[in-house]
Amino acid sequence: MPTETNTPVPADALQTVHNRTFDQIALGDTESIRRQLTAEDIQLFAILSGDVNPQHLDADYAAASRFHGVIAHGMLGGALISAVLGTRLPGPGTIYLSQSLQFMAPVRIGDTLDISVTVTEREETKKRLKLACACVNQDGVTVIRGEAQVIAPTESVSRPRSTLPEVHLSAGNDGPRRLLAEARPLGPIRMAVVHPCDALSLSAALDAQAAGLITPILVAPRTRLQAVAAEAGLSLDGLAIEDVPHSHAAADRAVELVQQGQAEALMKGSLHTDELMAAVVSAEHGLRTKRRISHCFLMQTPAYPRPFIITDAAINIAPGLDAKADIVRNAIELAHAIGVAQPRVAILAAVETVNPAMPATLDAAALCKMADRGQISGALLDGPLAFDNAVSAAAAHIKGIESEVAGRADVLVVPDLESGNMLAKQLEYLGGAASAGIVLGARVPIVLTSRADSRESRISSCAIAVLLAHRYRTTPP
Template sequence: MTPLSDPLESLQMVRNRTFDELAIGDTASLQRTLTTQDIELFAIMSGDVNPQHIDPEFASGTVYQGVIAHGMWGGALISAVLGTRLPGSGTVYRSQTLRFLRPVRVGDTLDIRVTVTALDPALREATLACACIDQHGNTAIEGEARVLAPDQPIEHPRATLPEVRLSSNGDGLQRLLRAVAALEPVRAAVVHPTDALSLAGAMDARAAGLILPVLIGPRARIEAAAAEAGVDLAGAEIEDVPHSHAAAARAAQLAASGQVEVVVKGSLHTDELMGALLPSAAGLRTKRRVSHCFLMQTPAYPRPFIITDAAINIAPSLEDKADIVRNAIDLAHVIGVAQPRVAILAAVETVSASMPATLDAAALCKMADRGQIAGGVLDGPLAFDNAVSAAAARVKGIASDVAGQADVLVVPDLESGNMLAKQLEYMGDAASAGIVLGAKVPIVLTSRADPRESRIASCAIALLLAHRYRTSPP
């Protein structure tokens, strides 16, 4: 074969090694960092759904105390080296032995190596020692492969594999609805539902057994929206008020007097709604600052997670952030996360006086150490990649109980949080629900552009909170 002289060509083309080109001691390798998606894809393709590999709760009680990779995931990587690097294209497997010496966990990086140890010219057969070595230099898997090496040189363009993305197929909403199925619906003030989407969302939540809506707004406009959406208002309670400002004020009265246990935003601006609910005179304030939480689920992350605050507090102070964290921890508890891992986000993972977000993160973590913030595990500052990727955290040398597995992402300000949440929703296939905590009643605060599923999921979370507030008022 003609040697490659162009570095770009070497990246674009793949060439094998024929038997006659092999020599004892020749070696090749590749590196791969294990992700949760790798485990899930291997389980799907192999059918091996052993909970040791895919169920963190089950795996935490096993001898390995956590999820580990399927052993043959490493075996498949050895096959990849043999088939693409040494000897490469045209190689035929004859046999493979493997010994599994150490577990491989999410975030571990393996160096997969093969080395020629013997050549049989009569059979055109090569024997190669195989090893998977982790980032600490420990051998996780070792063995030996026997292959028929190719007789002819093969050169072809390097393939680009299609991106594979696992989808939950919307099962997050179904799981949420199953979780609240035993709870009785609560009366909810739906504020100014005068467009088809917000009205249909409220009536869908009624049909799902989540709320008993009190529709507050101009009756004629509500009925027109019902006609547009094809919604039957039979049995629905309507409070006829002249405009959106009056609707928000009436919702505050009903909530303060205990006549409704949830407030749901309809077709009005967030500022107008919150302006009616938050003044001290409205009677809905608590000792905490109110804050918004997005509960999100995306195919790229193995668990639901919370982003806060992306809708209420524009530039929160340290004291504001402490309440934002407390509210998020409360929500995590309500949805079943007993000890949520809270990542305080910044642009970097080091504390710098020139970046106030990093100072706030350090202070919040110290407040948690001193018991001023309880119920969760805090760490920060953490850049976004370190908060959600164990591999990224390992590369940067971050040892943390939160990094790579955060349940709550606390953003520096509203702008960064809002952009993060909407990027995940529109470009990351994330499903979301929005809720405001810190008031005496939960407030469903979805965007006017949010789909039906988001509105229903938000009402389901509000139902969970409303029942919790009956015994543990905020």
């Protein structure tokens, strides 16, 4: 967070902190620092103070308040005034006696504050000072004003500036637990598990069954399935097995089970994704609907305060406008299924302005206009938005973007599969994100597992399938 001064400071101010003794301070002397407020500042202050008022932390609650958005704790401004007194005027050795504050206007994420103190009284006998204090934002509005009383130091101090530890804020990742809490009470669904002929995919089906999410129907060569189970120490007792000769037949039979009403969802086993999806999209016997099939990652990362969807990062390689419209519709349907009544959908591009040389920005603008005209419904759309503007209110504020979506997106619609796949995997492997994946646009939800998926990811994906399957019972896709 940038800090700059408005008055001359020693050349080594970045390495040392200095004070001014009482005898060196005159009436009218002033010092100030400049700080730009971030969401992380507010979160860290909430952690330290224990003040978790949703006005400061919950964007949805704050949007409906009298301030129409998140505002900083008032005493965060008080702490910044303390920083000026303790490091600049008088500086090290100052004894804080009292502080009065008036909070004149809200302080918002992205605001730049000039925090100043000015000497108004000197008491020679007790070496006491009174200082007028003020916090003024970038528009010249005084947001906080008050008065401090201190005992000024009488001896000069010059000390090396302390090196503070880096602080990384991590939101609690309760995504898998919350999904299970939502899905389990609905009861298990019948899921055709397609060719689970390795220990990972077979274990995933059994784990989802143990979690109370699915009643698995294993579609695979029986002898091969039994060999895998025996080698892995897994039990097949009581499980329904559809015996087929090979993986291609397994995909066809799983689709047939859906058509016959014997399965409400599909789960990929150890066969290739293309092999399963070829059976799903078959024009003659498949499970297609009028909508384009697409994939959604539901993710939760410590750096973002809510779960969010990335789409499409697995099915559509370079979707055109029509395909993107269905990708958005599918993501909205998933958001509704997990309880987001009006999801905020950010159409991502490299920039936040429409540029004819960048097709992703043109598609974003067209999708937003389609939403305006009712061709896409059930959500708020905005775009083009660069990634930082979609997830950071501070970044959006700096760019002057006024939007219901910017800074708090629930859905991130990527320009193509490559960018989406890299984004999702970067968040997972470098950002500590938990993820689950689901395919929408077919007659039933489809869980596409990967050999690299964690157990939690597989179970979470099955939980999403449960939520969607129960939704499809009353509202078919």
